[in-house]
Amino acid sequence: MVYNNKNCVFIRGAARTWNYVKQNSISQLNAYWNNPDFYVLMTDNGTVTEESLQQDFKDVNCVSIKVISHNNIVPFGIESNNAGSQQWTDFSTNYWRVAWYDYVLECEKRKYQLEHDIRYNFTQYIRPDLLLSSGNKPEVEDLYQDIHGIISDGVYNEDSDSFNSNDIVYAAGSRSSILMNYRYFDTYYTDGIPNQVVIGDHAKIAEYMFRNFITYPRKQFGSPGGPFLRPNHIEYYLNHQTDYDMAELDRMTTEWRFMGDEQKQYYCDLFNISKLDFLYKV
Amino acid sequence: MNLLAIPSKLKNNLSIDLPNTEILWVDCDRSKTIFENVTRCGLDIELSLIVDGKHLLWTNEPKYLTAGIVWNDCDIDNLKIALDKWSNPRGDEIVFNQLHVQFPRGWAIGNPRSIIKWAACSLTLERLVASCFPEPKKTHSFEYPTSRLVWLAYRIGLKVYGLQ
Numbered sequence: 001m002v003y004n005n006k007n008c009v010f011i012r013g014a015a016r017t018w019n020y021v022k023q024n025s026i027s028q029l030n031a032y033w034n035n036p037d038f039y040v041l042m043t044d045n046g047t048v049t050e051e052s053l054q055q056d057f058k059d060v061n062c063v064s065i066k067v068i069s070h071n072n073i074v075p076f077g078i079e080s081n082n083a084g085s086q087q088w089t090d091f092s093t094n095y096w097r098v099a100w101y102d103y104v105l106e107c108e109k110r111k112y113q114l115e116h117d118i119r120y121n122f123t124q125y126i127r128p129d130l131l132l133s134s135g136n137k138p139e140v141e142d143l144y145q146d147i148h149g150i151i152s153d154g155v156y157n158e159d160s161d162s163f164n165s166n167d168i169v170y171a172a173g174s175r176s177s178i179l180m181n182y183r184y185f186d187t188y189y190t191d192g193i194p195n196q197v198v199i200g201d202h203a204k205i206a207e208y209m210f211r212n213f214i215t216y217p218r219k220q221f222g223s224p225g226g227p228f229l230r231p232n233h234i235e236y237y238l239n240h241q242t243d244y245d246m247a248e249l250d251r252m253t254t255e256w257r258f259m260g261d262e263q264k265q266y267y268c269d270l271f272n273i274s275k276l277d278f279l280y281k282v
Numbered sequence: 283m284n285l286l287a288i289p290s291k292l293k294n295n296l297s298i299d300l301p302n303t304e305i306l307w308v309d310c311d312r313s314k315t316i317f318e319n320v321t322r323c324g325l326d327i328e329l330s331l332i333v334d335g336k337h338l339l340w341t342n343e344p345k346y347l348t349a350g351i352v353w354n355d356c357d358i359d360n361l362k363i364a365l366d367k368w369s370n371p372r373g374d375e376i377v378f379n380q381l382h383v384q385f386p387r388g389w390a391i392g393n394p395r396s397i398i399k400w401a402a403c404s405l406t407l408e409r410l411v412a413s414c415f416p417e418p419k420k421t422h423s424f425e426y427p428t429s430r431l432v433w434l435a436y437r438i439g440l441k442v443y444g445l446q
Binding site: 068069104106107110111113114119174175178179181182184185187190191211212213 | 318321322325328329332335337339372373374395398399402403405406409437438439
């Protein structure tokens with residue numbers, strides 16, 4: 001059987017500043033992954049709608065667009081006080097939220113592959129609010145190993161001597177990609193234990209990778225990535241789209257981190273971003 | 283309750299009664315590989331488990347405790363015994379009708395979470411086989427594809443058992 005080999009991109013999470021970075025993101029990803037198929041899932045907080053996303057992706061190959069409620073993300077549902085799940089006293093919501101998004105898109109991806117005789121080589125995962133720039137493209141010939149089992153994310157932090165993945169932005173080979181998308185059904189953090197939060201979210205992802213034989217390539221490759229664009233960055237970014245200064249963005253990121261909820265809400269309102277994209281605590 | 287995905291072509295071969303079991307008849311394509319058909323069956327199970335944006339497995343009282351995929355009629359009569367014996371498998375358990383390499387496999391049952399993860403990963407087996415095992419030895423008469431399905435189950439961290 002001969003299949004068409006392509007790459008695909010998952011863009012998932014709260015939309016946040018998506019409306020200000022979307023042109024850059026789509027063009028960067030389209031060029032980097034050679035006209036990939038896009039799978040998009042964003043939270044239904046009001047910043048974007050399915051119609052607005054369809055308009056955003058009208059010039060590229062977009063297979064699936066979903067705008068879903070964040071209430072259904074975690075196993076066993078969420079307690080009314082948003083403190084965690086009904087099953088555990090502590091609960092790693094951030095970990096499960098993205099795991100659920102990836103799983104929903106994985107179903108769409110596999111359905112499309114089966115229906116169209118496509119096999120994806122790499123899947124790029126990004127969140128919507130990144131100011132993307134290109135990384136080092138994986139060179140298949142240089143890797144000398146099973147490219148379908150690799151991932152661009154780091155899994156071990158030598159400084160702290162601990163399992164720790166960088167973030168939820170990475171590229172993965174075909175098998176790694178499927179396995180990563182199935183962490184939503186992983187039993188290790190859920191079955192037979194009273195309390196989930198024994199390690200951090202990033203460590204959870206890293207340990208999952210080890211347990212599933214997802215490997216880090218000998219020759220490191222990067223993938224498109226970049227700094228967050230926070231609402232308080234937008235004005236500066238709009239005035240310096242081609243010559244923005246990373247140090248200035250870092251400074252404003254720190255400013256955002258220590259900003260009170262009221263001031264954050266001011267920036268969200270100013271730029272038509274739903275405050276729920278930032279302030280929900282589920 | 284059990285949930286099984288079975289290719290429609292096996293409808294006439296399934297002579298036994300499977301109590302407490304829902305069956306999804308899947309239109310598998312004979313021209314496709316066994317791996318792709320297993321993936322297709324797994325996907326049908328998954329799609330039937332997502333209702334109104336929620337996943338039925340992650341509830342306090344999940345409807346299905348066991349899921350399974352049948353890909354040929356080998357040992358199909360033992361399905362009932364297997365479903366009785368493994369009525370509530372743990373989240374990472376999968377059971378094949380047979381683990382011995384000299385006998386072919388026809389089905390796998392287990393916790394729905396194990397079954398759908400394993401079935402999804404089967405889609406990449408074609409490539410793995412091509413890159414890691416380019417020339418299978420011709421001296422072996424047993425069915426290679428089903429051995430690789432067992433190997434895959436180990437490789438993705440499941441606990442693998444054989445009925446026999």
